[in-house]
Structure formats: structure tokens, C-alpha cells
Amino acid sequence: MTRRTAAAKRAETKAAAGVALWRRIADDLEQSIAQGTFKAGTKLPAETEIAERFGVNRHTVRRAIAALAERGFVRAERGSGTYVEADRIAYPIRRRTRFSEIVGGAGHAVGGRLVASSIENANGDIARRLKLKSGARVIRMERVRQADGIPIVASTSWLPADRFPNAARVYAMSSNSMTRMLANFGVRDFTRESTRVTAAVAEAADAESLKLALGRPLLVVESVDADTDCVPILTTRSRFASDRVALVLET
Amino acid sequence: MTRRTAAAKRAETKAAAGVALWRRIADDLEQSIAQGTFKAGTKLPAETEIAERFGVNRHTVRRAIAALAERGFVRAERGSGTYVEADRIAYPIRRRTRFSEIVGGAGHAVGGRLVASSIENANGDIARRLKLKSGARVIRMERVRQADGIPIVASTSWLPADRFPNAARVYAMSSNSMTRMLANFGVRDFTRESTRVTAAVAEAADAESLKLALGRPLLVVESVDADTDCVPILTTRSRFASDRVALVLET
């Protein structure tokens, strides 16, 4: 009885301060993460322990943690603990957008591999983006690219087969770099023509190649790149692991 | 036995043509949707029926439909059917980004409402974005905005309380328009300072206000807007229903 009254009083004074208790706790935990008290990849103390530390009920802590999880700061795993998520890599979208420059420039080891490739007929969508006739021959390349060994993005690219014969083979001989591959075909530079962003949840294939749990959010970027004469040479559908990347738009 | 051999043969000849059977079917269905043979909101024929029409096994059709679902063209509902999704509204991100101009300009009826508002102390993140001291008083506004009555985006905005006292009340008296509300405070124009895009899956609160199923993908846009003197006046965290919107970046 006395304890409950005390708790009610405390709730009252906090509410009088204008901010709910769980929100204050969420802010406090967020600050601890930002300041490095809780480092990325490590476990947060157990809910019961945090509750004891703040002198509140476990449910109040749960509400705070849920708020942080929703914003991507932590990830709760049943039976194991609540983990601090790594900072998302900032991925600027510019006219010249190169994965290796962005990720390498941020101090990460850049990796990648060609998963598959094939030659096929462009469907309406691909043909329109590349300004080809529907049914024109295009080369499709499936790639996964990594930062520090962690998969960041799975992408499917299409190129006109006429202009870039054996693109996949040349790509493999250009140290898995699209920029160098295109240079081997005489493309000195290329820039972003259009970019369209949506979101999706990871299905089996992308979850597997990105090493993500099913249902995790993906950023889907559909882009068209063109050469210096503004002729489209490459269209790509990239699926970024949203847990690991944030797109930064430059206006 | 003989049937399987025939099926294997057929698969083989199609593979020899360069494209997997399910991919050809997916392209065909996609074209039917694009041409309006299957209209938005209607059901696709049953998988068995499609399978019969193409003369393939139902599993091949399932693979094709899964590919379309992953790209957001259709949405399969167990026990009900596979529905054609409406075209996503193209939402350009520019220096001057206004929901009503974009959505209204695209020919949709613009709607919106203020769900909640409060005054609170800025945490580190909000304070940094608005260039305030940590703990400064800010006004938080929760809004949901709609196109043709369909919720498109749920957003949380923060404004400095010093400069915009009673912002929420003024907002309500400015026909629920942020632009007009700011104009009432003497802000003639404002432009986008920074934009950061991630993805998330809908939790209970956003699912409810956006009328989405739990676990559907969201585009999360964190933005800062500044007045003509480049003083930050507004930071917003918007959750777009990704099924209904695509961000278009202008480079």
C-alpha cells in the first residue's frame, strides 16, 4: 500500500514535469548509447536490471526500449538480450554515386562479388529506363557489396548487351568494379539520371544474400545512370539492408 | 513420369531461350498490370487458373507472383486472393518540398489532421538538428496526411517553442497547413536543409494511423527545414506507407 502510493506520487511529479517516465528513460538510454556508455554490438543490461537502476517497474523500461527499437537504436532478442545496433553508414546520393568511394571514404573495407549474370530480353520497364526497344538484349548482373565484410546492398543491374558484350566477364576481370568495367568499354564517366526510393521487407533471397532475418526492412533504390552524352547505360535495382545504411540526400 | 519429362523438356527449351519460365510469366503479368488488363484493387485470377492459362505448374506461377509481390505490384492474401496494388504516388524530394503541392499537383484530394501535440524538452538529437541547447523547450506535433482519404504519411515534427509559441493551436487555425502556420509567425519561406532516409517495419502505432498491416514496410525520412536566413525552424520524422509512395530524388 505505502509503496504504491509512493509510486503514484513519483508518477505525478514526473508527469508534472511534462514528460512521461518511459520517455525520460528512453532519452537517458539513447544518450548513453550516443556517448558510448553502451557500445554498438554489446548487450544492454537486462530489463529487470535497468528497472532497478531507474527505480521503476520493468514494464516502464520495456516501453522505453520499444521506443528505441522502433527508431533502430537497439534490437531485442528473446531469450538473449537487447543489443545496441551499429551506426548506420551514411550513403549520400549524388549525381556521381559510387559505392566504393562512399564506403571506402568512410573508412570501411570495401568488398563485393558477382553472384550471377545472364543475358535476356528487356521487359517494358527495363527497356524504357535504358531507352531501348522492348525485347532488346540486355545483360543482367546480380551483385552483393559489403563493408568490412558485412553485406550492405544486393543489387540487380541491367546493361544494353549491344554496347557492353560480355559485360559480366569483363566485370570479373575489372576487380569487381562497375566503374572500371565501364572504363574498359570506353565509358570515361557516368552520372545518375534518376533515382526512385521505396521500401520493402526482406524475402528469402535477399535475406539470404544480405544475411538478414526475414521481414527486416530494405531500402529499394531504382536508378538509371547515363554516360557523358546522357545516353542511359545502366539501370539498377538496389536493395539496401536498412539496418546498416541511411541514404543521405543532398539538396 | 512422362509428364515430368515433358515439363523438364519445356523448362529446358525456355532456359535455352535465356529466361526462366517463372520470369517470363512474371513479365507477362507485369505487362498486363501496366496495360490495365488487371486493374489496381482487383484480384488476379487464382494461381491454379493462371497456371492453366500458361500451361505450367501452379508452383511456377507462385514463383512469378512472389517476384511481383516483392517489387510491390501485387499483394497476396492467404485465403482471399492476390490483389493488384495501386500505383505508388511519386513524391519528389526537393529544396522546397510541400506535401499539399506534391499530392495536390498530382490530382489527389489532400487531407490531414493533427493527431497530438505537446511541449517538451529537446533531447540531444532534436536539439542538434534545430541548433538549440540540449533540453531547450520544443513543440512536438504528430500529424497524419492523406491523399484521396488514404493515409500516406505519419509524421512527428519539432519546432523551437521560443520562436513558435502555441504552434499547434496556430496550426489548427491555419487550415492544418504547416506552411500557413509558419507564415503566421512571419516565416515567408522555408527550404529543406538535410534529408536522411531509412526503412522500418510498421509497429502498432504507425500501422494504426496509416491503416497498414503490422510488419508492412515504411520509408522513414528525417528532415530539417530552415528559413531564408538558414536558421533551422523545423525538424520532422516522417513515416511513409511505402506501399503507397515512392520517393523520387532530383539530382
Added chain:
DNA sequence: TTTTATTTGTCCGTATGTATC
């Protein structure tokens, strides 16, 4: 391999302050 302890997830309930009609 089995058991045990730890940790999160979910459900039941009670009480109180606040906002709205």
C-alpha cells in the same frame, strides 16, 4: 544430450491522472 538459469514476450490485473464530451 539434458537440465537449469537467464532474458525477453505476452497476458492478466489494479490504480491514477488527464482529456473530452
Added chain:
DNA sequence: GGATACATACGGACAAATAAA
């Protein structure tokens, strides 16, 4: 003022997943 709904906070119990013994 009253009735009602809602958000907040607390307490307890158990299930489910994981990790360690």
C-alpha cells in the same frame, strides 16, 4: 459536475527462446 475513454505506471505470472552448466 459527471461519464467516459485513454495514457501512464505498477505488480504478478507464465510462456518461449536462448545460453550456459
